[in-house]
Amino acid sequence: MATTIDPKSTKIGWVGTGVMGRWMCQHIMDLGYSATIYNRTQAKAQPLLDDGASWADSPSEVAAASDVIFSIVGFPPDVREVYLGDNGILKGTKSGSIIVDMTTTEPSLAQEIYEAANPQGVSSIDAPVSGGDVGAREARLSIMVGGDGDAVETVMPLFEAMGKNIVHQGGAGAGQHTKMCNQITIAGTMAGVCEALLYGYKAGLDLETMLSSISGGAAACWSLDNLAPRILQRNFDPGFFVEHFIKDMGIALDEAKKMNLSLPGLALVHQLYLAVQAQGHGRLGTQALMLALEQMSSTELS
Structure with a gap:
């Protein structure tokens, strides 16, 4: 049975607040969730900070302060660093956390992150999106999801805040x-x-x-x-x-x-x-x- 999340008890983390991530995180915050965020350029995160988000100095600090951690960054090396690097998300997660990478990246990397997270008791989801800046701003993204069913069911309300077409495609890497x-x-x-x-x-x-x-x-x-x-x-x-x-x-x-x-x-x-x-x-x-x-x-x- 999937765990229930709600704005009162679940803390959200977000890494990557660029053209799309800024809006995607905003939609979740608009549901009442508190958010801890990180971006390589802090100025790009300022609108979210102005709206009440908390700043962290690294992805690992985001993870340490959060129950569900999202990311949307640029390239596969960025994803690898954000999750598996010395200050990466998996250095800060606690058992029971869920990590959700929404970057478009290599399916094999999504599977590698899943396999690294699993022994820590952390659920890993790959959920790349389509719809561009307009879809992100208007919460009309198409979200393609890979990962275990229980974890996907748990974060579905958060996906629904960002998109209109959300389909669970299968196991790790299937979203990619x-x-x-x-x-x-x-x-x-x-x-x-x-x-x-x-x-x-x-x-x-x-x-x-x-x-x-x-x-x-x-x-x-x-x-x-x-x-x-x-x-x-x-x-x-x-x-x-x-x-x-x-x-x-x-x-x-x-x-x-x-x-x-x-x-x-x-x-x-x-x-x-x-x-x-x-x-x-x-x-x-x-x-x-x-x-x-x-x-x-x-x-x-x-």
Whole structure:
């Protein structure tokens, strides 16, 4: 039977208060939970501190003060350091704690953290998300969950504060494998969205009018609804960083290689995004793929 959590008795920890983590933690605090937080740059955590969160000087201090500890950071080495490093979360957890990594990272690393946590009496969940900055801010994330059923059931009310589509996919690492499927789909979709806009522009179409048609048909998707309008506004601010998407695609390609799978579409889009990064746009949003395609075709939407 899963343990019950409530705002009066359960203390929340949060590591990583960036573009998405700041809002995800905020939604849990809005339920009445107290939170202890850590971020490499303290200034990015200031809105949460202003709202009553407590500051810790390391992930291990966050864990020592908390019953359920969440993280969402950047890259697999960051996850490894946050959980398994000298000042990592597993240095501060107590038996009965639950740790939840919401970073998109390697499935094998999620399994490694699970195996390190288990002997300590700590439950480990991998729960990567999709929905970008908008989904995080509006609590509409899709959350893909891997881990033991009891632990997942326990933290479900907290997931429900952050997202609308929460699915337990299986054991440790299953959430990360599901996120790879998500990123593979998005990779092809983003290429299609950008190429459709370029084609429509060269054909002399009014792009907003064109989008009003195709977004209501079989081409309908999140990227058309949320990122195509940003491209038309020349808004390449990050909801999700190009460099993080490159990381995700690299993980998927590595996992595919282990399974003897060929994913040529993903490999092509990965190369296109490497071109975006080479142009100096790694810290822009994934819709910045348009910048590389514009350069290749000597065409700029106006």
